[in-house]
Amino acid sequence: DAGVIQSPRHEVTEMGQEVTLRCKPISGHNSLFWYRQTMMRGLELLIYFNNNVPIDDSGMPEDRFSAKMPNASFSTLKIQPSEPRDSAVYFCASSFARGKNIQYFGAGTRLSVL
Amino acid sequence: SQKIEQNSEALNIQEGKTATLTCNYTNYSPAYLQWYRQDPGRGPVFLLLIRENEKEKRKERLKVTFDTTLKQSLFHITASQPADSATYLCALVNSGNTPLVFGKGTRLSVIA
Numbered sequence: 001d002a003g004v005i006q007s008p009r010h011e012v013t014e015m016g017q018e019v020t021l022r023c024k025p026i027s028g029h030n031s032l033f034w035y036r037q038t039m040m041r042g043l044e045l046l047i048y049f050n051n052n053v054p055i056d057d058s059g060m061p062e063d064r065f066s067a068k069m070p071n072a073s074f075s076t077l078k079i080q081p082s083e084p085r086d087s088a089v090y091f092c093a094s095s096f097a098r099g100k101n102i103q104y105f106g107a108g109t110r111l112s113v114l
Numbered sequence: 115s116q117k118i119e120q121n122s123e124a125l126n127i128q129e130g131k132t133a134t135l136t137c138n139y140t141n142y143s144p145a146y147l148q149w150y151r152q153d154p155g156r157g158p159v160f161l162l163l164i165r166e167n168e169k170e171k172r173k174e175r176l177k178v179t180f181d182t183t184l185k186q187s188l189f190h191i192t193a194s195q196p197a198d199s200a201t202y203l204c205a206l207v208n209s210g211n212t213p214l215v216f217g218k219g220t221r222l223s224v225i226a
Binding site for chain 1: 146148155156157159160203207213214215216218219
């Protein structure tokens with residue numbers, strides 16, 4: 001397996017624009033997690049899914065953020081409208097729910113909102 | 115409030131020495147604790163897991179201890195090498211089916 005695949009790797013956009021980040025989890029994994037990482041706050045969990053169903057979105061900072069998982073092999077994180085304070089690295093991770101929660105991370109998307 | 119604290123943001127050690135990183139937690143009852151390594155521009159990579167009823171776990175030059183009384187885990191790298199330079203993150207799973215909570219990490223630099 002190629003691991004968790006995220007796209008794009010880098011995204012530069014202007015304030016107010018819509019941003020969509022994409023993730024393909026490892027085949028066979030049934031949990032998917034979206035994180036945001038900054039120097040100040042470290043790695044923060046935004047939302048996670050079990051079997052494509054959102055379980056906990058309490059980490060989503062505002063209504064501007066939304067996430068979907070239409071099937072077991074694809075998820076998106078959308079920010080609309082984007083703001084400069086959303087600039088961060090966004091990671092997607094997947095795991096097998098009965099596998100002690102060991103998570104496998106993608107390479108991340110570095111988002112810069114100007 | 116619940117907190118996970120890793121002792122320092124950065125740690126510099128000489129090649130060949132043992133690096134010791136600390137992870138302390140407050141107001142958690144972790145079922146198990148994990149350590150990850152993160153290199154610049156990459157996502158974290160799982161290294162080791164230790165359960166609440168285990169005192170110590172080893173993997174090659176890595177050793178993890180877990181003291182639920184002190185609410186602390188120590189992560190050791192023996193005979194450290196420049197290639198060990200990275201950020202190391204601890205993460206715990208609280209009791210119950212809850213997701214991982216990560217510390218902010220310690221950036222280790224091994225100097226040749």
